[in-house]
Amino acid sequence: MHETEQHEITLSKIFQALLRKFYIILIAVFVAAIAGGAFGYIQNRGKDVYGATTKFKISVVSQLAGSQETQAVNHTYSETLLSMITDEMAQEAFVQEKVLPELAKTYQIPQYDENNPENGFFDVLALVQSSIKYSFDHKVNSNAISVSVRSTDKDFAKALLSSVKVVVPEYIEENMIRPQDKTVDLSDGTTKVVLSYHTRCQELTLSYIKTINAGQATTEMIKNAIIFAFGAAVIAAVAIIILDNADTRVRDSEKLAQVLDVPVLASIPKMQDVKTTHSPIMNKNGEKEE
Amino acid sequence: MKFWNKLLKKGLHGEPINVEEMESFEQTEALRNLKIYISVLLAQKEGGKGTSVLCASSYSDEGKSGVAIALAKAMSTKKKTCVLIDTDLRKGFTSAHFGADDRPGLCDYLLGQVTLEDVLVQIAPSTYLIPRGSSTPYPYELLGGEKMQELATLLKERFSYVIYDSAPIGVVSDALALAPIADGTVVICRQKVSYEGDVKKAINKLKFFKANVLGVVVSGCDFKHSQHVVYAKK
Secondary structure (H helix, E strand, C coil), rough: HHHHHHCCCCCCHHHHHHHHHHHHHHHHHHHHHHHHHHHHHHHHHHCCEEEEEEEEEEEEEECCCCCCCEEEEEECCCCCHHHHHHHCCCCCHHHHHHHHHHHHHHHHCCCCCCCCCCCCCCHHHHHHHHHEEEEEEECCCCEEEEEEEECCCHHHHHHHHHHHHHHHHHHHHCCCCCCCCCCECCCCCHHHEEEEEEEEECCCCCCCCCCCCCCCHHHHHHHHHHHHHHHHHHHHHHHHHHHHCCCCCCCHHHHHHHHHCEEEEEEECCCCCCCCCCCCCECCCCEECC | CCCHHHHHHHHHCCCCCCHCCCHHHHHHHHHHHHHHHHHHHHCCCCCCCCEEEEEEECCCCCCCHHHHHHHHHHHCCCCEEEEECCCCEEEEHHHHCCCCCCCCCCCHHHHHCCCCHHCCCCCECCCCCCCCCCCCCCHHHHCCCCHHHHHHCCCHHHEEEEECCCCCCCCCCCCHHHHCCCCCCEEEEEEECEEEHHHHHHHHHHHHHHCCCEEEEEEEEECCCCCHHHHHCC
């Protein structure tokens, strides 16, 4: 009976243990918050990220037969088509064949060399590929593709954005599948294309490279401080509960009486240490001797 | 202060406690409590012999000697005398505390070299000490011998209370020789220091050696936020 009772962990015991050692939780939270904040700040200090997002409108224009004028035609590309073209542009082949040659005009990059594959070309290729993100916006009569550029190197980001602004519209205009041209049968038995459609890709937004993570070091510092403090509080609380449960030192008289099955006769306060102090004895006259 | 002295001296059983020898209100009350328990558990008959209490503990530094000294002083009154025997023949901290470690003591008496009168040292009014005396390589044999039993009987005839301050049970076996001699045994442990398992082992060991374990005394208790302090301040 007693053995069972002493090993029970009740909510009350947990709270008592936490309350008793609350200062440990406070210290752990304080230390962890400082450590976490410092870690977050140091990790993100001076690591500015530059970037920009530019949006291209994709529309269909038609040229009337025999006329030099073009006019916009209400037409919506399918979502699948937009998805396919963005996926294609995210491929390594697009970056290697289109983006890198354009980028090489303004930014110095190593050239592809079969005999020397370790010359850094593939590193740049991977960097460029990971620095550009594509997304599309598909609505009725309105198709748009957004291209985001991100880099920790401001000049590189600028050059990449310029390259993207050139190659993306070209690629889209060349490769977007055109709606079928309308043909009519003439009286002489021949056919003639009445309407000719093609895709136009125009930049919608005026984008320029800017710092996109301003104040990130401070934000990360606060975020890390909170996360670390919370983690430390939880770990400290769990450790206190485990250690308190494992600690079988004498603390509570009532519990001791239960565990030992003998009464606790008295709880005596701290007294002077017999080993380090001295008390006088009495002489035959009943007086204390020094 | 006069009020407290009056109240403390009165006592529950009408037996005054030696307040001057106590360090604090909490200590006085705790020892009074212990005294009452011992008085009830080992009730003396009218005109009967004195009672003996063995103070034991699992290990050293658990407050055994301190409690034994304080208990001896608390038990003694004008009418009732008490003798404290330092049976820790190896270390003898109690004897050293009173500066009596170089005096003839228990060991010398058990070896038949001195008389009882030679070894008795008065440490307080109505309170006496028998120091450990000379050192010996056979403490258990001496404490478990016939001479020790004779001494125990003699002391109970002469003193109202006999308190044995023993060596720690978890370290040496000396105290076990005294277990059957003493009328009751009090196991002392220190709060936040002693382990429950060690105290339990000590009690089981004492019971195995036919000791009458009266209970446990917890020493070194923190009374900072206790009702004693609140009550004393009112």
